[in-house]
Amino acid sequence: xxxxxxxxxxxxxxxxxxxxxxxxxxxxxxxxxxxxxxxxxxxxxxxxxxxxxxxxxxxxxxxxxxxxxxxxxxxxxxxxxxxxxxxxxxxxxxxxxxx
Amino acid sequence: xxxxxxxxxxxxxxxxxxxxxxxxxxxxxxxxxxxxxxxxxxxxxxxxxxxxxxxxxxxxxxxxxxxxxxxxxxxxxxxxxxxxxxxxxxxxxxxxxxxxxxxxxxxxxxxxxxxxxxxxxxxxxxxxxxxxxxxxxxxxxxxxxxxxxxxxxxxxxxxxxxxxxxxxxxxxxxxxxxxxxxxxxxxxxxxxxxxxxxxxxxxxxxxxxxxxxxxxxxxxxxxxxxxxxxxxxxxxxxxxxxxxxxxxxxxxxxxxxxxxxxxxxxxxxxxxxxxxxxxxxxxxxxxxxxxxxx
Numbered sequence: 001x002x003x004x005x006x007x008x009x010x011x012x013x014x015x016x017x018x019x020x021x022x023x024x025x026x027x028x029x030x031x032x033x034x035x036x037x038x039x040x041x042x043x044x045x046x047x048x049x050x051x052x053x054x055x056x057x058x059x060x061x062x063x064x065x066x067x068x069x070x071x072x073x074x075x076x077x078x079x080x081x082x083x084x085x086x087x088x089x090x091x092x093x094x095x096x097x098x099x
Numbered sequence: 100x101x102x103x104x105x106x107x108x109x110x111x112x113x114x115x116x117x118x119x120x121x122x123x124x125x126x127x128x129x130x131x132x133x134x135x136x137x138x139x140x141x142x143x144x145x146x147x148x149x150x151x152x153x154x155x156x157x158x159x160x161x162x163x164x165x166x167x168x169x170x171x172x173x174x175x176x177x178x179x180x181x182x183x184x185x186x187x188x189x190x191x192x193x194x195x196x197x198x199x200x201x202x203x204x205x206x207x208x209x210x211x212x213x214x215x216x217x218x219x220x221x222x223x224x225x226x227x228x229x230x231x232x233x234x235x236x237x238x239x240x241x242x243x244x245x246x247x248x249x250x251x252x253x254x255x256x257x258x259x260x261x262x263x264x265x266x267x268x269x270x271x272x273x274x275x276x277x278x279x280x281x282x283x284x285x286x287x288x289x290x291x292x293x294x295x296x297x298x299x300x301x302x303x304x305x306x307x308x309x310x311x312x313x314x315x316x317x318x319x320x321x322x323x324x325x326x327x328x329x330x331x332x333x334x335x336x337x338x339x340x341x342x343x344x345x346x347x348x349x350x351x352x353x354x355x356x357x358x359x360x361x362x363x364x365x366x367x368x369x370x371x372x373x374x375x376x377x378x379x380x381x382x383x384x385x386x387x388x389x390x391x392x393x
Contacts, residue, residue, distance in 0.1 A: 002148075002329050031334035031387045033327040048380050050327060061380040073357065073390040082380060 119159030342372040
């Protein structure tokens with residue numbers, strides 16, 4: 001998996017807060033070094049650092065998706081959030097994925 | 100050169116070149132002077148994937164994301180990979196700290212590092228070596244040893260197959276399975292399952308080498324670097340080879356119709372380059388999303 005260090009380091013930090021045994025790392029964005037997905041059952045969180053990689057304080061964009069369990073290309077974005085801190089991201093991910 | 104790259108090389112102060120085990124590097128150009136023996140990137144002279152702060156290449160043969168695979172203190176322990184060879188079951192067994200054991204059950208090959216113990220179910224392809232594993236453009240996979248290619252075909256995974264990766268390594272282990280559906284990495288003895296969609300691994304139209312016309316390659320390469328796109332991805336190459344298309348035209352040709360319902364309409368008349376440069380996260384996400392690739 002080729003990812004920008006902002007994503008790799010984020011995953012490492014998320015492991016401190018979230019139980020990854022219950023999750024899948026889903027990389028529908030293998031072309032994007034600054035994006036990754038976390039999935040539990042039919043809930044997927046898309047996370048992007050692209051707009052903030054040069055920032056002194058790294059911020060995040062994320063989408064919360066409900067995915068059709070029978071067809072992963074069918075999904076409903078229930079929330080799009082931009083320019084949030086890591087603490088906010090972690091809270092949202094924990095709540096959404098219940099992990 | 101940045102980070103830990105310098106520790107693997109000797110520098111010639113007269114020529115200013117840096118000598119690695121396999122090739123010489125010109126730090127002024129940021130390129131190797133001879134071709135890549137393993138053909139990792141589309142350009143045989145490209146060094147560290149043009150991502151020098153994030154990559155290291157200890158012998159001039161293969162670049163690794165910094166912090167994944169190689170570590171400065173022990174470049175091999177903690178680097179391992181397994182490619183599925185035709186079954187859906189794949190298990191990787193870790194052992195105690197300092198000893199890395201890897202086994203692919205019912206698959207094409209396995210290897211171990213140092214004195215790791217292999218499960219008796221391993222069928223073939225066992226090698227005791229300092230090995231690492233990588234892939235070529237999401238298509239082929241091979242194992243690399245210090246001496247060169249150990250195994251090529253054995254490490255290839257079939258498209259459309261799904262493998263689950265179980266691992267319980269010691270610390271800071273990187274595990275990668277390419278070519279099939281699984282690409283995963285692990286740190287700190289955690290269990291993770293990682294999946295990429297088959298579409299991303301298939302052969303995509305217009306996903307060949309980035310245009311080589313005068314100026315075009317450098318433009319695409321520079322844009323890929325600026326936009327932090329993975330140039331080893333066929334999806335990236337497809338996008339980079341379509342920069343002057345309108346988003347409307349691009350998605351008509353290369354994306355599933357369902358993407359229209361998600362894309363902000365105002366971007367349809369812009370070029371792909373303009374859309375990506377806009378910084379709009381939704382547009383970037385959707386144009387690259389492999390779920391919509393035809």
